[in-house]
Amino acid sequence: MPTVRLTRRYRFSAAHRLATPLLSAEENRAVFGKCNNPHGHGHDFTVELSLLGAPDERTGRLVPLAALDQFASEVVLKPFDRRNMNVEIADFAALVPTTENLAVVLARRVASAWPVWFAGSPARFEKLRIWETKRNIFEMSVPAAPEGEEAGRESHSDEIIQSRSSTV
Amino acid sequence: MLLTRKIEFSASHTCWNPALSEAENQAAYGADANRHGHGHNYSLEVTLEGEPDAVTGMVVDLKAVKAILEREVMEPMDHRHLNLEVPPFDRVVPTTENLAVEIWRRLEGQFGAGPAKLRAVRLYETEDLFVEYEGR
Numbered sequence: 001m002p003t004v005r006l007t008r009r010y011r012f013s014a015a016h017r018l019a020t021p022l023l024s025a026e027e028n029r030a031v032f033g034k035c036n037n038p039h040g041h042g043h044d045f046t047v048e049l050s051l052l053g054a055p056d057e058r059t060g061r062l063v064p065l066a067a068l069d070q071f072a073s074e075v076v077l078k079p080f081d082r083r084n085m086n087v088e089i090a091d092f093a094a095l096v097p098t099t100e101n102l103a104v105v106l107a108r109r110v111a112s113a114w115p116v117w118f119a120g121s122p123a124r125f126e127k128l129r130i131w132e133t134k135r136n137i138f139e140m141s142v143p144a145a146p147e148g149e150e151a152g153r154e155s156h157s158d159e160i161i162q163s164r165s166s167t168v
Numbered sequence: 169m170l171l172t173r174k175i176e177f178s179a180s181h182t183c184w185n186p187a188l189s190e191a192e193n194q195a196a197y198g199a200d201a202n203r204h205g206h207g208h209n210y211s212l213e214v215t216l217e218g219e220p221d222a223v224t225g226m227v228v229d230l231k232a233v234k235a236i237l238e239r240e241v242m243e244p245m246d247h248r249h250l251n252l253e254v255p256p257f258d259r260v261v262p263t264t265e266n267l268a269v270e271i272w273r274r275l276e277g278q279f280g281a282g283p284a285k286l287r288a289v290r291l292y293e294t295e296d297l298f299v300e301y302e303g304r
Contacts (some may be wrong), residue, residue: 002269003304009296058185059196060263065297066198 001054005126006062008049010072012081015042016097040084045099046131047076049110053123062123075113076106099132106130107140170287171227172215175237177246179254180207181262197263205249210267211292212241214275218284228284240274264291268299276303 017040018032028036035041049072055062083089085097091105107128114125127141182205183197193201200206214237218227248254250262260266268291279286292298 002301004265004268005300006265007298007300055263055265056196058188060183060185060261060266061196062265064196064198065200066195 001057003052003054004062006051006123008065008068008072009046010049010077011044011046012077013042013044014080014082015040015084015086016092016102017041017086018096018098020096040086043099043132045080045102047106048129049076049125050127050129051123052126053121056122063118063121067117071113071117075109075117079109080106099130099136099138103128103130103138103140107142111142169219169227170215170217171284172213173230173233173237174211174213175242176209176211177242178207178209179245179248179250180205181250181257182206183261183263185261205251208293210245212237212271213288213290213292214286215288215290216279216284217287221283228282232282233284236275236278240278241271264293264297264299267291267293268301272301272303 016035017037018035019028019038023031049068051062051068053062080089085092085102089097089105092101095101095105110125110128124144125142127139129137129139131137182203183200184193184203185196188196214233216228216233220227245254250257250267252258254262256270257266260270268289271291272286272289275289276286286303288300288302290298290300
């Protein structure tokens with residue numbers, strides 16, 4: 001069967017403030033600019049999940065879309081939509097909630113939940129893209145697990161999740 | 169260098185496999201399993217790879233590319249019912265995945281001898297769902 005990439009796009013809205021205790025107030029303002037506003041601000045984020053694999057021979061689908069949508073709702077959308085990421089998302093207790101770091105956190109959550117939800121599926125979670133605005137887009141790829149290892153386990157830590165970001 | 173040409177076409181389909189039970193069809197396709205069919209405005213991006221010609225500065229004659237896409241995709245698929253009018257979807261379920269692969273198969277030979285090789289097709293079924301196929 002041919003190998004295809006299926007990408008599904010979702011949206012959520014959340015607040016953040018970019019600030020780090022490692023820098024002084026003045027340095028924070030210099031580094032983060034408007035994003036350092038002490039009251040925070042928010043975005044309508046768009047997130048794309050890309051899956052790679054050979055479609056099921058009987059259904060012609062890589063995954064049932066309803067199952068993928070439910071997965072995205074539970075793992076990505078419900079925890080983040082209408083939340084203040086600095087205050088309500090534990091991952092950002094000691095991590096600046098830049099969209100780069102948000103991509104890392106989401107990719108890690110998706111990669112670790114994927115094999116639980118989609119055990120035996122021909123599809124593997126390949127990459128995640130996130131739009132902070134229509135002009136700032138970030139992408140994380142999750143390398144395929146080596147032969148014999150289960151794909152997308154918690155062992156996908158920062159050093160083996162490759163990040164690239166683009167500011168357009 | 170990569171070059172992408174985009175076209176849009178509208179078609180109806182139903183995702184229903186007679187070899188599966190009603191419950192299996194519902195689980196696999198959800199609302200798409202409505203046997204009366206429904207439609208989409210598909211958007212197709214065809215990506216070609218080649219080097220610009222030293223004289224013309226062009227990778228490929230885009231008029232020729234347009235004609236190929238018109239003949240191989242628009243004419244047979246636009247405003248058609250995929251299951252009823254576009255083989256092999258009389259026996260293959262026209263999911264986005266299968267349609268992307270079928271479009272690749274129709275286009276691949278058209279670019280075989282030309283200056284630009286077919287590199288990828290990206291088929292949007294909706295703004296929020298697309299499938300890419302690179303012939304692998």
